[in-house]
Amino acid sequence: MTGDMEGTAISPAARTMRIVIEPGTLISTGQELAVLRAAYKRQPDSRLLRGRLATALLVQDAFDDVIAVLSDADGLDARDAAMLVQAHLARESEADNLRVVDLVDQMLPLVDDDAMRAQFLADQGKALRRLGHPERARAVWQRALTLDPANKDACKRIATLDLQEGALDDGIATLDRLATGGANHARLYAARALAEARAGRIDAARDMVAFDGLHFAGQLATPPGMPSLAAFNARLAAELLQHPNLRYERYGSASEQTWRIDTPALGDAPMVRLLLAEIARAVEHHADRIADSDHPWARQRPDIGMLHCWCVMTDGTGYETWHVHQFGWLSGVYYVQIPDAVTHGDDAAGCIAFGLPEDVVGDAAASAYGVTVVRPEEGMLMLFPSHTYHRTFPHGADQRRICVAFDIWPG
Template sequence: MVTTARTLISQRQFGKAIECLDNALEKRPDAVEWIRLRGNVLQIVARHEDALKDFENLIALAPSDATAWHKLAFSLRSIDHFEEAEKAFLRALALDPRSVDSMADLGTLYRDTGRHREAVDWLSKAVDSTPADSGLQAMLGAAQLAAGEPESARRSLEKAFGLNPYDRTALAYLYVSLCQTGDHEIASSLIQPELLIRSFQRSGSAGTSGHHDDLDERLADHIRQHPTLEFERPGNTTRGGAHTGNLLDEAPGPVLELVKWIEDRVRAYLDDLPTNESHPYLAWKPKTWDVDIWGIVIRPGGYQQSHIHRDGWISGVYYAAVPDSVQSGETDSTDGCLEIGRPPEAFCGTTDFPIITLRPRPGRLNLFPSYVWHRTHPYKDDGERICIAFDIRPKV
């Protein structure tokens, strides 16, 4: 069963892998490596409270396991138990003082809780230990931005970009540092809304004239009834709304129809993009990819915080249901809209970032680079805003 679970994990069939591990652990509940494996998968699918139980059990069986303490801390941080997470990270480092992962994640915890000097110190230690890691350089740059050190941040992020020009996290924070240090021309070249941000309207949707099919209604019902739908799912940026797991994991139903339509639009989008060897996004176009796709149900007052998609190359959102007042613009001009370009408040400083606002409509698809910061605005009127978000993840 465990061998099957590992195969399913390699195929990203995480739900089925968890079922296999559940069955295996019923027979051997003290199998340390099986507990660890299930906890790791639960973290991947953002079931952090369940993962927390596994790592607590693992520590009870192996109290000197530094990796288990690190994983425990990660789950605690993901459900906003920051003080307990800090203690667990420090325990992991006491057991393994050279753990770069623990240094980096502790630094990120300090960054997210406003302890900026400690964040920079711990992330600097991590970078000193592994200077060729672009991800660590990017994390240090983000901490320096939050600490109000844009020049230092830019140097760190340029190093990260030099190590890996395809690192989406590095690109996202490099954009912020370029804006904050006044290099707006280079910054704007990374977004180029007229070229890199595209919208498509599905014929047959309620957002078009003529005959309307029922795909959007079936998608909305599928998401409302999805077994993984969870209100304010830990580790996600949704506030005042609910979020599913991967809609392709099991019984995808009408999502398969939508994915086929989306992939056709992605191919058209890629065909229209010019090739530019000096641009991190235009220098390379994926020919094959996997799709990670999930549903989001936002209710009045709900919104999504500014974020990027670290695992994607192209990201997008498709709207299955939109309140009438939001799609018509009858209320405040940005109510319920998608805003592109502004990073989280912690990284903004005093900089005014150029923004693009896109109004949702049923059947509307928006595509953009995965490293572009985006958020949604809350709305006041009744009705649900149901969308399907996704990442196009190139096959390596």
């Protein structure tokens, strides 16, 4: 570990970044969905209720229901159409991908916001790529990035296509143009690191990620009112294990065979709120420590960041694949409960690893770049740039591994 959060204090006037905590919810996602279903049944002509119901269904991965609610509706607005596109993409069939292509063609003339038009095009390109039309997809993604150079999905997908086709220098030139045009997000930095590594420029890839200089790992401060960090973790674990939003699996995430809580900060989750307050303070301290860094990611530090969190629990076979957090500036994880076999282990089981995905850059480049394996401990907090690729490994134990992951979204 590289630090300790105990006993640190900083005045509000000295902060280089202010963290605000995402507002919690008063009712569970299941309760919200039940209320919206009942309300929409009583008022099926309400566009407001239709949109809110579709949103709640999408969050619950109820893609068939989203499509049933929205497909036959009169007067779809752009927001509803965007949810319909996401539901069709999630079903991943040829018919659904063809429907996405048609939907976007129908909606584009009706949308005058460039960022929204770019997102529609990014999704259409995804469908075209799945349908076996990579060059049509590339043209669509280029249109999206012309409208909005900051579109994360189009950036990720065109960069991936460049990697697959070996167009590394062209891909890097595209990323440089996007950065010059104002793009600044995790996908941009991650794509640049992948391209540099794939081209054999390992030092340039490491410089782009800058994990060694920009991450933090240490013990969290004991929250106020708690006799010890261990006592706090025990109460937090009990709260999370009985959380009403606990669910198995989630479409579109890096998690495999995991339990998740996408919105832990319920009104009756006091331990979660205590944790988030301590994480917010720790992030502000970390931002202050790296304030003098000349890394382009650090130079783009937002003045205000929104702390958004979720919980991941794994039984013996659960793990996370290589991924970055595209919406965050800074990301992190707090370890609530760790199986004894992981704490006292001597292999990677149950650990978190930082490196590059072998299936993208190739085994040789991934090996040359290297992997940093960190053994989690109960009470450990880790912070790292959101563009840092990371993964976890199955722990194989009977006890559940519990962590709270989070992003700092630019405010």
